[in-house]
Amino acid sequence: MEEEIDQGCTRDCKLEMEKLDAEDLGEEVKDHFSVVNQLETSIANDFRNEQMGARDFLEEAGPSSFNDKFSNGSFRMDIDDDMDFDYSDSDDELDSSLQDLDEGFLKSFCKKAATAFFDQYGLISHQINSYNDFVRNGIQNVFDSIGEIVIEPGYDPSKKGDGDWRRASLKFGKVTLEKPKFWTGEKFSSVDGAKEYLNLLPRHARLQNMTYSSRIKVETHLQVFTESLSRSDKFKTGVEKFVEKTLLNEYHTDVNFGRLPVMVNSDLCWMSEIEERDCEFEQGGYFVIKGAEKTFIAQEQICLKRLWVAKHPTWTISYRPVSRRKRIFVKLVPKVENITAGEKILTVYFYVTEVPIWLLFFALGVPNDREVVKMIDLDVEDSAISNILVASIYDADRKYEGFRKGGNAQKYIKELMQGCRFPPTESVEECITNYLFPHLKSPEQKACFLAYMVKCLLEAYRGGRKVDNRDDLRNKRLELAGELLERELRVHIKHAERRMVKAVQRDLYKDREVQSIDHYLDASIITNGLSRAFSTGAWSHPFKRMERISGIVATIRRTNPLQATADMRKTRQQVSYTGRVGDARYPHPSHWGKICFLSTPDGENCGLVKNLASMGLVSTNILNRESLLQKFYECGMEMLVDDASTLLNGKHKIFLDGDWVGICKDSSSFVARLRRKRRKTEVPHQIEIKRDKHHGEVRIFADAGRILRPLLIVQNLKKIKDLKGDFSFQSLLDSSIIEFIGPEEEEDCQTAWGVRYLFTAELENPPIKYTHCELDSSFLLGLSCGIIPFANHDHARRVLYQSEKHSQQAIGFSTTNSSIRVDTNSHQLYYPQRPLFRTILSDCLGRSKYDHHKGMLPRPEFFNGQCAIVAVNVHLGYNQEDSLVMNRASLERGMFRTEHVRSYKAEVENSEAAGKKQKTDDLVSFGKMQSKIGRVDSLDDDGFPYIGANLQTGDIVIGKHAATGVDHSIKLKHTEKGMVQKVVLSANDEGKNFAVVSLRQVRSPCLGDKFSSMHGQKGVLGFLESQENFPFTKQGIVPDIVINPHAFPSRQTPGQLLEAALAKGIALGGGLKYATPFSTPSVEDITAQLHRLGFSRWGDERVYDGRTGEKVQSLIFMGPTFYQRLTHMAEDKVKFRNTGPVHPLTRQPVADRKRFGGIKFGEMERDCLIAHGAAANLHERLFTLSDSSQMHICRKCNNMANVIQRPVFGGRKIRGPYCRFCESVEDVVRVNVPYGAKLLCQELFSMGISLKFDTELC
DSSP, rough: OOOHHHHHHHHHHHHHHTTTOOHHHHHHHHHHHHHHHHHHHHHHHHHHHHOOOOHHHHHSSSSGGGGTTTTOOOOOSSSSOOOOOOOOOOSSSOOOOOTTTTTHHHHOOOOOOOHHHHHHHHHHHHHHHHHHHHHIOOOIHHHHOOOOEEEEEEGGGGGGGTSSOOEEEEEEEEEOOOOOEEEEOHHHHTSOOOOOOOOHHHHHHHHTTOOEEEEEEEEEEEEEEEEEEOOOHHHHHHEEEEEEEEEEEEEEEEEEEEEEEOTTTTSSSGGGGGOOSOOOOTTOOEEEEEEEEEOOEEEEOOOOSSSSOOSSOEEEEEOOOOTSSOOOOOOEEEEEEEEEEEEEEEEEEEEEEEEEHHHHHHHTTTTTTHHHHHHTTOOTHHHHHHHHHHHHHHHHHSSSTTTSSSTHHHHHHHTTTTTTSOSSSSSSHHHHHHHTTTTTOHHHHHHHHHHHHHHHHHHHTTTTHHHHHSSSSSGEEEEHHHHHHHHHHHHHHHHHHHHHHHHHHHHHHTTOOOOOOGGGGHHHHHHHHHHHHHHHOOEEEESSSOOOSSSSSEEOEEEEEEEHHHHHTTTESSOOOOOOOTTTSSSOGGGGBOOOOOOOOSOOOOOOOEBBTTTTTOOOOOOOOHHHHHHHHHOOOOOSSOOOHHSSSSSEEETTTTTEEEEEEEHHHHHHHHHHHHHHHOOOTTTTTEEEEETTTEEEEEOOSEEEEEEEEEGGGGGGGOOSSSSOOOHHHHHEEEEOOOGGGGGHHHEEEEEEHHHHGGGGSOOOOOOOOSSSSGGSSSSSHSSEEEEEEEEGHHHHHHIIHHHHHOOOOOSSSSGGGOSSSEEEESSSSOOOOOOHHHTTOOOOOGGGGEEEEEOOOOOOOOOEEEEOOOOOOOOOTTTTEHHHHHHHHHHTOOEEEEEEEEEEEOOHHGGSOGGGGGGGEEEOOOOOSOOTBOOOSSSSTTOEEETTBBBBBOOEEEOOBOOEEOOOOTTOOEEEEEEEEETTTTTTTEEEEEEEEEEEHHHHEEEEEEOOEEEEEEEOGGGGSSSSSTTTOSEEEEEOHHHHHHOHHHHHHHHHHHHHHHTTSSOBBBBOOTTTHHHHHHHHHHHHHTOOOEEEEEOTTTTTBBBOOSSSEEEHHHEEEEOOOHHHHOOOOOOBBOOOOSSSSSGGGTOOOOOOOOOHHHHHHHHTTOOHHHIIIIIIITTTEEEEEETTTOOBEEEEEETTTTTTTTEEETTTTTSSSTEEEEEEEEEHHHHHHHHHTTTTOOEEEETTTO
């Protein structure tokens, strides 16, 4: 069927080409592509129905899935079947032929362009840019939105009366943020040249447990006045009374509102002015809160500032033009009532008040029903639509009699809004003007837009318009540091404002003198509130005022630089993990090139926590809206008028960020002109232009939070030859060679999957007309996936494990400033190496400091491991399944040797700062005393160990005690030991003294330590073999690692075999070096390279047995492989106990190794012992060493007896077993049962369930 359509379309195109001129030819080609793209859309729908995994989607969307239609590997996410990119640019008349361009030349240019992109934007610029925008504009907008605060005297409004009460008004002015500084206190006031405030750097904040923050200075204008009613001449003024205002006091002061945490490397940070950084891997993008490094996780939120059509729970269309925290929005809801045979009616939710749609139309000045129907502009012959409109008219007539007469509609709306807390004004006209579509000026324009919303809703109801998809990136925006801080800051400013207003009210009511505003403001509310939000991770909800959500803030993990960078590139969707989230966990076609399909955690977060693609860029706010509108007018946009017929008569609507800003006659010409202006930098590069000819809309977006990506413009590829010397990425944008494309605009693009597909496009039948091209197909993956060699050859689950787990757990050289850091846990690999292979992404991420390598080295901090000679073979049965056998001599020479540093922190109150709040006897101070909880042999008199002291388990690492002698020292727990590396003593910004002691421990790999290759081939060290017993080749090469061959088919990681074969060729001087995903050399090329170098083309080696010296009969596959040592070490996980704490309820050993808990013995362990017949061992595990107990059973009635105190003859009382059911004593026996079973019997008995026991076998 597809071939018949293609042949028919091709035949029609050939017949028509003879009749059309050059201008009409483009439209016919577009129509042909519309048919082909419908086939692509059906494939995409099949993907959604089958709910494929990420790997399947990549295979489906890649070249292999489109070979039947597009063997050249193009990809087009076309939901609409229009392609409106202008191929013939009148201003840039360039021949789009590639005959003068070489494929190798274009690939080299793409690599340089990608390098320029990362050099200009980096990897975390979206976080820094968002924070900078908040500092420059966002925080000022927060205070400007508060407006004037009028403070009434007293708390009881009934007591105000008509007298001359004093009132106050407060206005906020300019907001100033200064760079971080800290107060030195009064200790150095007597020192000559001492400063009261010193510059605070991030390293100081980390070392001293401070918050790296800036003071918020706000200009305030406070007026105190009285108001009185005075009579006037009614004949002259027209009013009987007027308000006379008398100013009493006025204050203009700069007030400290609190402290705002400062992002490292932002405009407010001192490091932005310093060329030499503390760490070579430092990129910024995080905060320092009380010494801990915190970063934001980008939050995916629905874009509400656009028309949003939804089907569930009922048909609605919504539009929210203002802040999402305010209850000002419009929603149309069809509602079923017992009128007109149960037809649906249209209502409007305005200020959370349900208003009939017809009532609102007449309140906006529409003269009659015919005009309303004409403005809605739908086919009234459709019975379903006409029934809804008639039912809406009937409902309004029935409930609101005479609403069509002048002023009645506003009167009815006022009655409906009386029970609502909003609006602040009483006039319905003012509410409609200021809050109903505030971007539209006249009531006629508001009525037209409301009618258009009704039209869109009814079209969707009848199937003529698609319902908006919540998972589509077009309908989503990312909330970054700026938006999240603005939301949280508003909450705390509101809290501080309420406290401040109440304090001023008390002085006004009690007739006390009103002072300047800094006397009433508590700056700690904002400072402590933001610090608490960062520390706990509980952030204010975007919609619900009283709720807080988690998952906004994460602590930076410093195992290696890749882990720290990946944490700052994550996104998170706020849904319930346990609930049903529909398709939210599955990839969407709009994620292509913007969200990595594979970098997502497994488990409950799968598909909800994602990572940006390598070249995914988040847009920022474009503030100059007026100049942008002026460019629209130059492109043919017409201004909105008050005439409804002019607005609706065949004109296309133009929306800017969801606001209706104009109309145009020819939307195709308007879009083409605007795109040319964007390519010529007359408008910002980050705006997104979408033409929807089916619905007569042109949607333009310039807001923040959209994910964009750079693409080559095929039409302008010949401009590359005009570039001379080194070029920046900005110059490529200015030259119209590359442009940013967003999810909305990409639907109209025909994108080649790589440069080589451009050269095969002309060979297709029919030829494919590309508009854009990918810089490289590997940039579709995220940062962690893009550096995996041969990732497209491995199973998707293995790639996921490497990108989300192993790459972030691999021990590398995490920082270069470890001497001035006191992290709680840190690891350093002594001899990190770079892999032999290279990928395009790793080359493009190189910094300028590595220019002397001429781009030949991958970025070293993103590879954390060593190159090991790996042999695939069984060895004495110690490497079964996924375990490894390692060469003992290699480890003794320093292979995979790491340094583990653990820091212990303690705080005490400063005796000078404590004052009267705490008794002297209760103060805790550092010092040495004879402790009963541990050894103090290595402590000095100040309570700290000396540098170089070797501490063992049970030693006191920090000594501190109270004046009463109570010991509060910190002791090393079991398995904790090390040599003292540093001792830090200082005071934090809260006035507390604190100490940090760091212990260093050198660790060589031991049995049980975990290792992994870059292909998710993980395993633990199972055996250490001497080098002389290992097999060796005729060249004398002895492997470092031996891995079992059964590990490859079960985990489906042929990429590791290809890596070993390619790395062997690279080590021997071969020319093939790249292992870039989707652009890897073929198996034939790799094997041919080994063959040319004199080795077996399949990587096999003839080896000799090290124990006997005899030749091994079978060939062994051997080659260099990049391996990583992970943080999971046996020394950290060793767990043992003889006796220890038990749970007070179940009397079973508690969990958790730190609490000296027991070893878990579950169902699988139980089944294993049963299978081996080890009954005595099973009894010991589950009874003797767990919760052994005894229980009394009555053999007469088979019920559980109790031990009670009962009377006997002679008035005596004895305590013993007794059956309450049969009142028997002699028949009670004692049996051994687990206490958990006894507890279960007692709990069931409380529910009225009695268990019978047979004691004959006991």
